[in-house]
Amino acid sequence: MTTVLHNKACSTSRAALETASDVGVDVEIHDYLKQPLSAEQLRELIGKLEDPVTDLVRRDPYFKSLGLSDADVQSEDQVIALLVEHPRLMQRPVLVKGDRAIIGRPKDRVAPFLAD
Known part of the structure; x- marks a missing residue:
């Protein structure tokens, strides 16, 4: 399962979800603004x-x-300290799959990551 750290207001983040749908990959969406990551989760x-x-x-x-x-x-x-205090400063989207994670910028990074 791939997790997408998502901001619905971000067009690049929405594009990552569209790419996942297009290639048939199920994703778990984590709205990091509503549920900010803890210091431990960020580490x-x-x-x-x-x-x-x-x-x-x-x-x-x-x-x-x-x-x-x-x-x-x-x-x-x-x-970590900055993102715990100001989660809106986290780059988006971030895709996490197993023991790998990438920032989904530029958009063309998303499909190859999902295909691996």
């Missing part, structure tokens, strides 16, 4: 992540409004 996710840990953090206007910079999200501990 487990990071252990599976094939992308750099810093990529889990969105560098959007909200990030900037908090006065944050890249230096604030370089380590695993920094990323």
Whole structure:
């Protein structure tokens, strides 16, 4: 089973769900804004992540409004602390399958990950 850490307001996240449907893969949807991940869950996710840990953090206007910079999200501990406090800063979608996880950006990463 593949889990998609999903934000329904995000077009890329919705596209990942459409791709899963198109290729016939059942997914479990986890709305991480309604059910934020704990520090322990984030640490487990990071252990599976094939992308750099810093990529889990969105560098959007909200990030900037908090006065944050890249230096604030370089380590695993920094990323975990930030995402526990501000889950909306988590990059989306994140796909988790077994002992592997990826950030589903760009969109063309999703289908090959689901096919593996």
